Amino acid sequence: VRNQPHKPTSADIATLAGVSRSTVSRVINGYQNVPEDTRSRVMAVIEQQGYYPSLSGQTLRGKRARCVGVILGEPDWGSTAQAAMLYAFSQSAQALGYKTLTGRAGAMGTPESDRGVREVLFSGCVDAGVFLDARGGATLIRQLLREGLTIGALGCAPETGDGRLYTVGLNHAVAVQAAAFARVLGHRRVALVCDPCSHVDAHAVCARFQQAAAGPAMRVLWPETAARQTVEMQVAAALDALQCPLLLVCADLPAVFAAYRAAYARGLTVGADVSILGMGLLPPDLPLWPPLSGFRFDPREMVGSLAARLIRGLEGAADAPRHSEIQHCPLEGASCGPCA
Amino acid sequence: VRNQPHKPTSADIATLAGVSRSTVSRVINGYQNVPEDTRSRVMAVIEQQGYYPSLSGQTLRGKRARCVGVILGEPDWGSTAQAAMLYAFSQSAQALGYKTLTGRAGAMGTPESDRGVREVLFSGCVDAGVFLDARGGATLIRQLLREGLTIGALGCAPETGDGRLYTVGLNHAVAVQAAAFARVLGHRRVALVCDPCSHVDAHAVCARFQQAAAGPAMRVLWPETAARQTVEMQVAAALDALQCPLLLVCADLPAVFAAYRAAYARGLTVGADVSILGMGLLPPDLPLWPPLSGFRFDPREMVGSLAARLIRGLEGAADAPRHSEIQHCPLEGASCGPCA
DNA sequence: TTGTAGGCGTTATCAT
DNA sequence: ATGATAACGCCTACAA
Numbered sequence: 001v002r003n004q005p006h007k008p009t010s011a012d013i014a015t016l017a018g019v020s021r022s023t024v025s026r027v028i029n030g031y032q033n034v035p036e037d038t039r040s041r042v043m044a045v046i047e048q049q050g051y052y053p054s055l056s057g058q059t060l061r062g063k064r065a066r067c068v069g070v071i072l073g074e075p076d077w078g079s080t081a082q083a084a085m086l087y088a089f090s091q092s093a094q095a096l097g098y099k100t101l102t103g104r105a106g107a108m109g110t111p112e113s114d115r116g117v118r119e120v121l122f123s124g125c126v127d128a129g130v131f132l133d134a135r136g137g138a139t140l141i142r143q144l145l146r147e148g149l150t151i152g153a154l155g156c157a158p159e160t161g162d163g164r165l166y167t168v169g170l171n172h173a174v175a176v177q178a179a180a181f182a183r184v185l186g187h188r189r190v191a192l193v194c195d196p197c198s199h200v201d202a203h204a205v206c207a208r209f210q211q212a213a214a215g216p217a218m219r220v221l222w223p224e225t226a227a228r229q230t231v232e233m234q235v236a237a238a239l240d241a242l243q244c245p246l247l248l249v250c251a252d253l254p255a256v257f258a259a260y261r262a263a264y265a266r267g268l269t270v271g272a273d274v275s276i277l278g279m280g281l282l283p284p285d286l287p288l289w290p291p292l293s294g295f296r297f298d299p300r301e302m303v304g305s306l307a308a309r310l311i312r313g314l315e316g317a318a319d320a321p322r323h324s325e326i327q328h329c330p331l332e333g334a335s336c337g338p339c340a
Numbered sequence: 341v342r343n344q345p346h347k348p349t350s351a352d353i354a355t356l357a358g359v360s361r362s363t364v365s366r367v368i369n370g371y372q373n374v375p376e377d378t379r380s381r382v383m384a385v386i387e388q389q390g391y392y393p394s395l396s397g398q399t400l401r402g403k404r405a406r407c408v409g410v411i412l413g414e415p416d417w418g419s420t421a422q423a424a425m426l427y428a429f430s431q432s433a434q435a436l437g438y439k440t441l442t443g444r445a446g447a448m449g450t451p452e453s454d455r456g457v458r459e460v461l462f463s464g465c466v467d468a469g470v471f472l473d474a475r476g477g478a479t480l481i482r483q484l485l486r487e488g489l490t491i492g493a494l495g496c497a498p499e500t501g502d503g504r505l506y507t508v509g510l511n512h513a514v515a516v517q518a519a520a521f522a523r524v525l526g527h528r529r530v531a532l533v534c535d536p537c538s539h540v541d542a543h544a545v546c547a548r549f550q551q552a553a554a555g556p557a558m559r560v561l562w563p564e565t566a567a568r569q570t571v572e573m574q575v576a577a578a579l580d581a582l583q584c585p586l587l588l589v590c591a592d593l594p595a596v597f598a599a600y601r602a603a604y605a606r607g608l609t610v611g612a613d614v615s616i617l618g619m620g621l622l623p624p625d626l627p628l629w630p631p632l633s634g635f636r637f638d639p640r641e642m643v644g645s646l647a648a649r650l651i652r653g654l655e656g657a658a659d660a661p662r663h664s665e666i667q668h669c670p671l672e673g674a675s676c677g678p679c680a
Numbered sequence: 681t682t683g684t685a686g687g688c689g690t691t692a693t694c695a696t
Numbered sequence: 697a698t699g700a701t702a703a704c705g706c707c708t709a710c711a712a
Contacts, residue, residue, distance in 0.1 A: 020699045054464035056396040057689030060704045087423030090442045099443045102430045124394035257627035264629040287597035289604040360683050397705030400688045
């Protein structure tokens, strides 16, 4: 830290404890071959002086930094979701004794963004890098892996082989279950809604739903144009195209919000005129009325799994799975009723 | 980064460019006295080799790290609000060219938490520390200031004198305006709701509202017990104690959510039977129906102001204000109607 | 204009 | 069991 009067160093501790710097280091790092009385004498001085080893010194010397670099995605995109992930990742890493270093973000794929990423990952005080939104970064990530880095990524296809890429995905079977749910309730007119900026798995789950649900008994609306339209436009288009009662299947949080807003704005009753089904990464306890029905994945579980496996891998465990799929759980709401 | 084949150092660049390490350093740091052809030759090698200076080496040598340590508050408390602040702070800092290092958090005031804080701030690769929830940490912060650190803090009284403590607060005048608003609409029965875990300013604003509004024309309910009760309990108590129509003044997001939920659950019409007025740190575009009325402060503006002044101070500007007060703006909703 | 040398705080190696 | 030493990558005062 700059401007600091004098932060004690291991040399200060050594002098005060009447030992050498090596012995202080041995105490800090818990070496076995240091007798109890020496150890306690040194520790006393450390406590009393408020000494903390310098991370710069340690990493320079080649020690593990116990720190993960975090790369955020496009700032304007899904800021709520990304904020939750950043926070959850920091918490998970902290619980495992790791710090996180967050650096410059930007639109993936531009030279400027690549520079920002490398500035963080090559800073020398980071053991691995995590991309909270890897879309558009596949080339960069492969490059970094070739250069020997350990990487974690959200929204990125898992690597085959023994690479050091850790990934996590949603169990796509949720789409089959959601389609069955809609069928049992008798819905015949269904529209899929998904933010263009959403996690890649959201789009995959939509595709899977369409495949599982489409048939003579059910018409599923999911226009090509959805990938370029805001959720508000998608919802409006669905309400214009389909007759009530209809079902909106929302694959992410912005879609859910847009569906509720549009229903209220048009004076439609949620759960009767318009049914809303959530299916994707959704936080618990949304302040919606009526409460949301559907199937949700927990964002915290997702990043928690990534953090845990990545750090286990960093600690040397060879058996940390490179990829995991998280499971959904039902949301017992009232936003999706039987089709009148 | 560990396990990396060979990250090029300034010595490698020097050899390849046919100059000495000092010249490479001069190029990196933009010294003036290096001729253009030398500079471009060195830069070419740097680009081609993908060289990035080691942060550890730089900070060890005494250079500014351009990195701010971020201390989170209690994990379980107000996680949504805190996630938003962490994300917003990282973004603001990044925009100013600073990284953020997030380390172990914990209940402030315990020895274990102090250790975690110091581990981050004394790591040697941090120019300042920011507490996103300084409640309970006043002693520690004063201690750190005495030790010469630069600190930013949310929810902490500003320091008088020329200390290096940067703070930010809400303009309490919002309470006066909210009280006037309630009076104009003719409300006579009012209850204040505020999460016990909320930002300190939320409680202060509540107190100010009570002071500004209480009188023969208006009864303001804000029991002592509120500080120990969940927002759900506070809302329920208010609805039981006061006759409809009544006004719930909500000083934070959990309070707003609880108010809407309770109204719906009891079959009361928001804006008629129950009016809801938001007054505090609230995100924009909440998916509430009817939309929220009230006065909101922007969380991003708050941390943005803190980040900007703190970093200006770190950059050597003597005139960066130590404290700032952010202003509220109206929320044009329909959740607070005239009292029938 | 450029190179040389010393040191920032730490730890691994070697010698005692 | 402990101390001396070198090295990690970088910056800067000084010398050329």
